[in-house]
Amino acid sequence: MKKKAAVIFQCNVKAREYMRRGLQVILIGAILIAFYYFGFGVFGKTAGTIVSIFSTLTVISLGFIIFMENRNPSTTISWILLLALMPVVGLIFYFLFGQNYFKKRKFDKKAEQDFKTFDRYAMRSIRMHQDLSHFSPSQQQLLHLSQRLARTPISFASHSKVLTNGKETFSTLLQELEKAKHHIHMEYYIYRADDIGTRIQQILIEKAREGLKVRFMYDAWGSMQLPKSFLQSMIDAGIQVTAYGSSKTLFFSSRVNYRNHRKIVVIDGTIGFIGGLNVGDEYLSRSAAYGFWRDTHMVVKGEAVRTLQIIFLRDWHYMTNEKILEAEYFSPVQEEQGTGGVQIIPSGPDNDRRVLKNIFFSMITSAQKSVWLATPYFIPDEDILTSLRVAAMSGLDVRILFPAKPDKWLPFLASHSYFPTLLEAGVKIYEYEKGFLHSKLLIVDGEIATIGTANMDMRSFHLNFEVNALLIHTESVQRMVSDFERDLKYTKLVSKDHLNDKRIYERFLESLARLLSPLL
Known part of the structure; x- marks a missing residue:
């Protein structure tokens, strides 16, 4: 009934x-x-x-x-x-x-298919109800909320390791790809056919020729410069390749507004990668325009990898209509002895609950001591903006780490329009001057953190497909805290006097960019 x-x-x-x-x-x-x-x-x-x-x-x-x-x-x-x-x-x-x-027509259908095809089947062996009694009441509320919104479990049998910058990230990724025995699943927003992109491509081709199942997904908008010949060589080697949002009329389609911003790699169903780095030489600080590229990624082992696998397979099914439900992709994974919990959280226009935005809001409002945020784009809605201001006015240590130079001028200008009201409330804003800051972190009380693909902006909240990891009481959180403190050594504290000294035309451009910020 x-x-x-x-x-x-x-x-x-x-x-x-x-x-x-x-x-x-x-x-x-x-x-x-x-x-x-x-x-x-x-x-x-x-x-x-x-x-x-x-x-x-x-x-x-x-x-x-x-x-x-x-x-x-x-x-x-x-x-x-x-x-x-x-x-x-x-x-x-x-x-x-x-x-x-x-959005309504396509993504409602996707959400229904995901639940019927994957969630009920693949999530059966994952423990959704965990004993959270050893956490504080506010932390328990946050974890109950995150599981209810994301419909994914928090795992206490997983191990995570933070990878700082491109050198550490890609060296670890290349090593793990070489070890692959059964399958490789890869999904990126931006993938370039440069040096690092070609090195990864050659490993994928080698593994495909060895008989491994290799599936490669890229976003049609983010990777529009990826040559067809580059992709064809992968297809010829037996790699299954598909583009998210592929359309012959991409520029004249509403699909261009809904992008797959996720960065996911799953190897043999036992190890996964998630974070802020796409594939390109600039992420290895080889770009003359950006110089040093400060970013953060993470490698995960154990139970939480299953959730990352499911997210990839749901995206793959949406674009190819291929249902991958074989047991070898969902075989019991070796439980890792981790400290604390790890939850993989997907978010996107196929979920009207605004998953990551509401989790960010809950993290900020439940903070007792500090809220530390790093983001390359800061275009919050009123809820997030108010929560940060109230936290600072309540006496909490609220810090925002933001790049001193932009990669995109319009979001950069829009972000600066929010600074005066934050400074007035007592928020400390630091501009990173060593290079370009692309890390996407939120750390609360030095105990809970989230890392992933989502920026603190309206596009990530409402339009993009994103994926983050929520970490609580893990060694990775402590690593993120120490990295954040080290990054502060290369920053300049934004002052009210600096904002007051801005010329009228600069303020006008920032205000105009802010007017368009909900559309960015």
């Missing part, structure tokens, strides 16, 4: 959604037709007048649709202002980045 009721409820929800969408289309059509004839009668039949009327009405209609969709208020206002001030640009941006229809 419960199952039947759930199906009926789901059908009713979908019916209401289709009805609402249909009414919107009818309304737009009626308005356009009415004003079409009105335009002929009042203004004449000149093409310019008709085009002007139609463009104006289209902007008004789209503004009404955005308003009726009950989006985040700041996002709604940003879209309406963009459409009003720059109609042509606004229309192009809306059709590329603003439509929710593709």
Whole structure:
């Protein structure tokens, strides 16, 4: 009966959604037709007048649709202002980045398939209910929330090791790839056909020719410069290759707004990699433009790797329709003697719970002593911004580590627009000057931390597919704390006087970028 009721409820929800969408289309059509004839009668039949009327009405209609969709208020206002001030640009941006229809239609189906195909099958042998009595009440609440939101378990039989910067990350990755015996699963947002990319490619080709199952996924937007010949040589060697969001009309598709930002490697189902590094020479500090590249990655062994495996296989199934459920991919993994807990947390537009954003919010609001944050892009929503300000005003040690120079100017300017209100609340902001900071960390009280692919920005909260690891009372947390303290030696503390000395045009550009920040 419960199952039947759930199906009926789901059908009713979908019916209401289709009805609402249909009414919107009818309304737009009626308005356009009415004003079409009105335009002929009042203004004449000149093409310019008709085009002007139609463009104006289209902007008004789209503004009404955005308003009726009950989006985040700041996002709604940003879209309406963009459409009003720059109609042509606004229309192009809306059709590329603003439509929710593709998201609802595709990702609701993906979430349903993931649950039916993988979660119920592959998660059966994982312990979802753990004894958390040895944690503080606030920590228990956080862990209960993270498991409920992410629908993944926290493992106390896993070992994690933080990998600082590209040299340590890629040397470890290359060693583990060479040891592979059964399969290699690899998923990256950015993959370049440069020196390090070619070295990894050659190992994958070698392993595929040895008979291993090698599956390689890249994001079509992030890796758009990846040559077809580079991929073809992998395919010829027997590697299964697919692109997330692959489309012949990528630039004219709403798919471009929903990107797979994950960085996942799973080897033989026993060892996994997760973190902030893509594959490219710049991540090894070989770029003249960026210089030293400060980043953080992590290697995981034990029980938690199973969750990482499932996340990859769900993404693979979504793009290829290949269901990989063979026992060898889910065989019992050797439990590692770890200190503390590790939880792998996926987040994306296929989950309306805003998983990582809400976990970040809970971590900040539950802090008792300190909140340390490192991010290359800082574009928070009101919830995160308020939580950081309140934590600082409550006397907590709140620090933000941010790059002194940008890799993308628009997010960089938007990020700076949030600094004055944070400094006023007592938040300490440090600009990293040794090179480019790309680490994505949140450390609370020196005991709980999260590391992964998600930035502290609205794109990671609402649009991208991300994956993070939540760590509690592990040696990896202590390593992250010491790395953070070392990074502070290469920073400049942002002062109120520095912000006050900014020129008017700089403040204007920052304010303009902030206006567009919900769309970034």
